[in-house]
Amino acid sequence: MKKITIATRGSKLALWQANHIKDCLQAQYEGLDVELLIIKTTGDKILDVPLAKVGGKGLFVKEIEEAMLNGRADLAVHSMKDVPVELPEGLVVGVNPTREDNTDSLLSVEYGSVDELPEGAKIGTSSLRRRAQLLALRPDLNVLDLRGNVDTRLRKLMEGQYDAIVMATAGVKRLGLSAPKVSPLAPPTFIPAVAQGALGIEYAEDGPMAEFLEFLNCRNSRVTVQAERGFLTGLNGGCQVPIGSHAVLDGDTVALTGCVWNVEGTITIRKEISGPADKAFQLGLDLAQQVLDAGAKEILDELYCDA
Numbered sequence: 001m002k003k004i005t006i007a008t009r010g011s012k013l014a015l016w017q018a019n020h021i022k023d024c025l026q027a028q029y030e031g032l033d034v035e036l037l038i039i040k041t042t043g044d045k046i047l048d049v050p051l052a053k054v055g056g057k058g059l060f061v062k063e064i065e066e067a068m069l070n071g072r073a074d075l076a077v078h079s080m081k082d083v084p085v086e087l088p089e090g091l092v093v094g095v096n097p098t099r100e101d102n103t104d105s106l107l108s109v110e111y112g113s114v115d116e117l118p119e120g121a122k123i124g125t126s127s128l129r130r131r132a133q134l135l136a137l138r139p140d141l142n143v144l145d146l147r148g149n150v151d152t153r154l155r156k157l158m159e160g161q162y163d164a165i166v167m168a169t170a171g172v173k174r175l176g177l178s179a180p181k182v183s184p185l186a187p188p189t190f191i192p193a194v195a196q197g198a199l200g201i202e203y204a205e206d207g208p209m210a211e212f213l214e215f216l217n218c219r220n221s222r223v224t225v226q227a228e229r230g231f232l233t234g235l236n237g238g239c240q241v242p243i244g245s246h247a248v249l250d251g252d253t254v255a256l257t258g259c260v261w262n263v264e265g266t267i268t269i270r271k272e273i274s275g276p277a278d279k280a281f282q283l284g285l286d287l288a289q290q291v292l293d294a295g296a297k298e299i300l301d302e303l304y305c306d307a
């Protein structure tokens with residue numbers, strides 16, 4: 001292989017991630033030429049519309065997958081969180097590089113924790129999962145929609161539109177961003193999105209990429225992502241439903257927590273399971289069934305009907 005083309009979105013975070021993989025490839029393969037093919041996805045084109053209203057799965061990956069299917073690109077680097085559970089025929093996400101911190105962060109100019117926020121504080125997030133958990137902790141909070149790329153969201157905070165915002169710690173760290181006050185929202189109190197902080201590399205199943213990229217695969221990342229995505233698959237979920245999951249690998253055992261909330265944050269359904277790492281995906285499916293049986297089915301049915 002002399003030259004590789006990586007398809008990527010054009011956001012700062014996506015470019016950071018694609019360039020990170022480019023650097024890894026060039027460190028591994030001397031003299032390799034790596035080109036980035038920047039693609040504007042449907043998700044990028046509708047960044048101003050409240051996400052919960054847009055709906056649909058895979059808004060940020062569809063056009064990128066088309067570039068690989070028609071041979072314009074060899075691989076794509078995704079935030080694994082944005083990758084739907086079902087991929088187009090012929091493509092796989094077979095490689096998960098070392099995962100970044102999977103927690104969320106509360107960013108604010110004045111307030112150093114959720115407890116410090118004043119009554120009725122304005123909190124920016126478009127994630128139903130973050131909204132539900134914030135309201136479960138503090139029902140008085142005024143949770144407002146906040147769209148845009150990671151850097152845009154931070155700018156809106158600094159302009160004073162919100163008392164605090166919540167974002168993935170991984171995105172904040174990768175872009176080297178900060179706010180005057182940053183506090184972690186972490187398990188067991190605050191459950192991340194499925195595969196948050198993880199990257200996934202997608203490529204054609206029957207080409208040379210699987211072997212070419214294998215050196216990037218991280219067992220811990222792969223197992224935890226498999227378990228969490230098993231949970232998402234079992235719930236038939238996309239990213240716009242209040243679902244959270246957190247897997248921890250210890251030796252050959254994976255421990256998985258899975259949650260579903262109602263949008264108001266007044267109901268939390270939470271279950272835990274553990275089992276062998278080589279059955280991680282099945283473990284996630286089993287946990288999903290437990291959560292569905294415990295009442296999540298009614299919550300999710302209602303949400304999917306609205307969409």
Ligand SMILES: NCc1[nH]cc(CCC(=O)O)c1CC(=O)O
Nearest residue numbers: 079081167168170171196197198
């Ligand atoms: N939904 C957009 C998205 N996709 C991946 C990340 C952050 C990086 C990651 O979780 O890997 C973000 C931003 C956010 O949720 O704040």
